[in-house]
Amino acid sequence: xxxxxxxxxxxxxxxxxxxxxxxxxxxxxxxxxxxxxxxxxxxxxxxxxxxxxxxxxxxxxxxxxxxxxxxxxxxxxxxxxxxxxxxxxxxxxxxxxxxxxxxxxxxxxxxxxxxxxxxxxxxxxxxxxxxxxxxxxxxxxxxxxxxxxxxxxxxxxxxxxxxxxxxxxxxxxxxxxxxxxxxxxxxxxxxxxxxxxxxxxxxxxxxxxxxxxxxxxxxxxxxxxxxxxxxxxxxxxxxxxxxxxxxxxxxxxxxxxxxxxxxxxxxxxxxxxxxxxxxxxxxxxxxxxxxxxxxxxxxxxxxxxxxxxxxxxxxxx
Amino acid sequence: xxxxxxxxxxxxxxxxxxxxxxxxxxxxxxxxxxxxxxxxxxxxxxxxxxxxxxxxxxxxxxxxxxxxxxxxxxxxxxxxxxxxxxxxxxxxxxxxxxxxxxxxxxxxxxxxxxxxxxxxxxxxxxxxxxxxxxxxxxxxxxxxxxxxxxxxxxxxxxxxxxxxxxxxxxxxxxxxxxxxxxxxxxxxxxxxxxxxxxxxxxxxxxxxxxxxxxxxxxxxxxxxxxxxxxxxxxxxxxxxxxxxxxxxxxxxxxxxxxxxxxxxxxxxxxx
Amino acid sequence: xxxxxxxxxxxxxxxxxxxxxxxxxxxxxxxxxxxxxxxxxxxxxxxxxxxxxxxxxxxxxxxxxxxxxxxxxxxxxxxxxxxxxxxxxxxxxxxxxxxxxxxxxxxxxxxxxxxxxxxxxxxxxxxxxxxxxxxxxxxxxxxxxxxxxxxxxxxxxxxxxxxxxxxxxxxxxxxxxxxxxxxxxxxxxxxxxxxxxxxxxxxxxxxxxxxxxxxxxxxxxxxxxxxxxxxxxxxxxxxxxxxxxxxxxxxxxxxxxxxxxxxxxxxxxxxxxxxxx
Numbered sequence: 001x002x003x004x005x006x007x008x009x010x011x012x013x014x015x016x017x018x019x020x021x022x023x024x025x026x027x028x029x030x031x032x033x034x035x036x037x038x039x040x041x042x043x044x045x046x047x048x049x050x051x052x053x054x055x056x057x058x059x060x061x062x063x064x065x066x067x068x069x070x071x072x073x074x075x076x077x078x079x080x081x082x083x084x085x086x087x088x089x090x091x092x093x094x095x096x097x098x099x100x101x102x103x104x105x106x107x108x109x110x111x112x113x114x115x116x117x118x119x120x121x122x123x124x125x126x127x128x129x130x131x132x133x134x135x136x137x138x139x140x141x142x143x144x145x146x147x148x149x150x151x152x153x154x155x156x157x158x159x160x161x162x163x164x165x166x167x168x169x170x171x172x173x174x175x176x177x178x179x180x181x182x183x184x185x186x187x188x189x190x191x192x193x194x195x196x197x198x199x200x201x202x203x204x205x206x207x208x209x210x211x212x213x214x215x216x217x218x219x220x221x222x223x224x225x226x227x228x229x230x231x232x233x234x235x236x237x238x239x240x241x242x243x244x245x246x247x248x249x250x251x252x253x254x255x256x257x258x259x260x261x262x263x264x265x266x267x268x269x270x271x272x273x274x275x276x277x278x279x280x281x282x283x284x285x286x287x288x289x290x291x292x293x294x295x296x297x298x299x300x301x302x303x304x305x306x307x308x309x310x311x312x313x314x315x316x317x
Numbered sequence: 318x319x320x321x322x323x324x325x326x327x328x329x330x331x332x333x334x335x336x337x338x339x340x341x342x343x344x345x346x347x348x349x350x351x352x353x354x355x356x357x358x359x360x361x362x363x364x365x366x367x368x369x370x371x372x373x374x375x376x377x378x379x380x381x382x383x384x385x386x387x388x389x390x391x392x393x394x395x396x397x398x399x400x401x402x403x404x405x406x407x408x409x410x411x412x413x414x415x416x417x418x419x420x421x422x423x424x425x426x427x428x429x430x431x432x433x434x435x436x437x438x439x440x441x442x443x444x445x446x447x448x449x450x451x452x453x454x455x456x457x458x459x460x461x462x463x464x465x466x467x468x469x470x471x472x473x474x475x476x477x478x479x480x481x482x483x484x485x486x487x488x489x490x491x492x493x494x495x496x497x498x499x500x501x502x503x504x505x506x507x508x509x510x511x512x513x514x515x516x517x518x519x520x521x522x523x524x525x526x527x528x529x530x531x532x533x534x535x536x537x538x539x540x541x542x543x544x545x546x547x548x549x550x551x552x553x554x555x556x557x558x559x560x561x562x563x564x565x566x567x568x569x570x571x572x573x574x575x576x577x578x579x580x581x582x583x584x585x586x587x588x
Numbered sequence: 589x590x591x592x593x594x595x596x597x598x599x600x601x602x603x604x605x606x607x608x609x610x611x612x613x614x615x616x617x618x619x620x621x622x623x624x625x626x627x628x629x630x631x632x633x634x635x636x637x638x639x640x641x642x643x644x645x646x647x648x649x650x651x652x653x654x655x656x657x658x659x660x661x662x663x664x665x666x667x668x669x670x671x672x673x674x675x676x677x678x679x680x681x682x683x684x685x686x687x688x689x690x691x692x693x694x695x696x697x698x699x700x701x702x703x704x705x706x707x708x709x710x711x712x713x714x715x716x717x718x719x720x721x722x723x724x725x726x727x728x729x730x731x732x733x734x735x736x737x738x739x740x741x742x743x744x745x746x747x748x749x750x751x752x753x754x755x756x757x758x759x760x761x762x763x764x765x766x767x768x769x770x771x772x773x774x775x776x777x778x779x780x781x782x783x784x785x786x787x788x789x790x791x792x793x794x795x796x797x798x799x800x801x802x803x804x805x806x807x808x809x810x811x812x813x814x815x816x817x818x819x820x821x822x823x824x825x826x827x828x829x830x831x832x833x834x835x836x837x838x839x840x841x842x843x844x845x846x847x848x849x850x851x852x853x854x855x856x857x858x859x860x861x862x863x864x865x
Binding site: 250 | 786
């Protein structure tokens with residue numbers, strides 16, 4: 001079944017290959033989403049759309065038969081004795097020699113233009129709704145103040161503003177402990193206080209000294225508040241009973257991994273907070289800890305074990 | 318309109334009054350058909366044994382309308398920005414005239430709405446009013462339940478106090494644990510990787526525009542189906558319309574080919 | 589299961605019955621609707637009034653006095669993403685889902701509680717009309733429906749209640765109970781025991797243990813109100829808390845970091861906890 005209008009040399013693959021090519025296109029999309037969303041996925045989309053169209057056109061060929069002609073009502077026709085009119089068709093039979101009757105063209109172009117209008121309006125709107133949450137989601141560095149504010153071996157509840165221009169909504173809290181020197185560099189344990197079950201604020205299992213709170217002004221718009229605490233029993237979450245040890249490992253309850261931690265750097269004798277990352281578990285304590293680190297994942301998402309297949313891709317952070 | 322065949326003759330004054338009232342209604346009816354529609358809705362027949370349980374649906378609608386009206390009024394004073402939301406709620410509750418009442422009605426109306434939703438659903442379920450031909454209505458009702466609870470969830474964030482903020486953190490992260498698409502759904506709801514200033518605006522838009530729009534549309538469909546398909550009698554009623562007092566022993570009369578088709582019911586009184 | 593023909597016949601019969609013997613919606617049914625709507629509006633207004641007049645504009649005023657704030661405060665403190673002492677809770681109609689999350693406290697099962705069970709329940713709700721195609725509506729002939737309805741109501745009620753009463757002990761709140769404990773247990777004159785009670789209250793012990801009605805037993809730890817009755821003495825308890833694994837307890841964390849002074853005070857407190865007088 002070759003396309004007659006293209007003459008003897010068909011340059012499209014035979015019809016039975018269309019479904020296979022379509023499936024290949026879909027597979028290409030899926031692979032591209034994981035490997036290279038910007039290049040391979042659109043190529044796959046193009047292949048899928050092109051061969052999908054050819055397949056659909058081929059499959060519906062026998063249903064697109066020409067419609068029956070409309071009998072016009074004659075002026076002198078006796079309505080009682082006239083035969084019942086044949087089923088009205090939407091389109092007139094094409095004239096001999098005419099391949100695309102005008103009404104069919106009008107129908108197709110009306111629907112097509114409608115689709116274009118729909119797309120023109122919807123795509124920017126949907127894009128505006130969906131794309132901004134995923135762009136520019138970084139974690140800026142935060143200067144937490146001079147190292148002298150972090151005595152060795154002491155835990156401090158440290159609260160700072162991640163984006164000072166946004167105000168109170170960007171306040172974050174981390175538990176910071178100075179572990180002493182490791183290879184002549186200060187070593188810190190910096191644990192984020194968001195529980196990794198469902199994001200509730202985790203509390204230290206130990207006395208807190210709010211009367212010894214210190215507020216350090218590091219810049220015109222940034223103030224760091226430091227409160228000493230002694231989380232002897234680790235940390236606990238008030239929402240659903242998750243419990244962690246002082247290194248952030250989960251000891252009881254529903255949390256699916258250890259507490260998230262922050263990267264840090266020492267710049268000019270000041271502790272500078274970097275980007276957060278996720279931790280499956282920590283072996284050892286303090287400066288000798290071996291942290292099994294993963295890309296930052298949301299609360300409730302496993303980073304290791306068999307359930308990590310549920311969360312293959314994380315949105316950009 | 319009573320079914321009584323005879324009425325006392327009306328006095329000329331009354332006739333003139335009725336003509337004056339009817340004139341604009343007829344004008345409107347001739348040009349739109351709306352008055353006829355309204356009359357059909359008001360005076361359509363319903364089974365005579367409908368009881369108080371059947372009022373739960375309209376009670377839910379009333380609660381929702383209270384929410385809609387109080388919500389629109391609150392929107393005139395509420396400021397959906399993290400730096401001023403809490404203060405505006407404070408202002409509404411403590412300073413503005415009757416602001417406490419409108420906010421209180423909105424806050425408690427939400428709970429009453431949800432309770433009535435569940436009561437109405439239980440009533441429909443126990444009356445078997447989800448069966449043919451009302452299956453579509455039941456499905457629309459389930460969607461209304463989901464949207465109603467989502468409306469409560471999105472509205473809970475708006476006062477921007479501690480309870481609001483943290484309940485929303487947990488709720489969004491709950492969605493995030495769904496496989497594969499969960500993290501993206503969570504980021505979409507939060508408008509970012511963490512709750513930020515855009516989150517409140519997004520939830521406000523959801524709470525004010527998107528979800529109420531969907532609820533209004535679904536309620537319209539739901540009511541249309543109720544009017545079209547009719548209201549069921551209580552299942553314990555003796556004179557139940559539809560005759561299902563004889564339901565379980567319903568034996569269709571079959572023709573020679575064993576097909577039941579549309580048959581006559583047996584006379585009532587046989588069990 | 590009734591065939592579609594039988595169901596259509598039933599509906600046709602219904603329409604004829606209503607046409608013959610039905611009553612107009614207005615005023616017969618609409619009257620009931622209007623009365624019920626009035627009740628609903630009055631209930632909403634009544635709740636709003638009680639809520640407003642039993643609370644104050646200070647969000648913290650409700651915590652101290654149990655008589656006021658019958659329906660809760662007007663608002664809580666402003667949102668603080670950096671807090672470490674707040675106990676999050678959803679709105680009351682989500683308590684059943686909230687408690688479901690506390691039931692599934694093993695990490696591998698978390699996804700069941702968060703999305704698994706709610707999704708399954710929603711799907712069941714949606715397909716009810718397609719699973720039950722009988723024409724039967726009389727309740728005494730629908731045992732499955734009755735049992736399902738009773739189970740759903742009871743379980744949602746129990747889950748909601750347990751969600752409402754699930755208490756997580758915030759250190760700042762538990763500490764306020766220390767004088768009451770001292771009085772009830774009779775160690776008010778033992779300075780070390782009172783200090784130990786404060787350490788106990790602020791170290792998260794009540795996240796796993798219950799003590800004189802405070803705390804949570806969600807994770808299976810024993811109640812400590814009368815733990816000192818056995819007469820083991822303060823030193824035993826100090827050593828236990830320092831390293832529970834030495835006594836065969838590998839679940840409880842080691843509290844060695846509290847330091848000798850605090851551990852000694854804890855030991856005194858636990859030893860003096862012989863049960864309320």
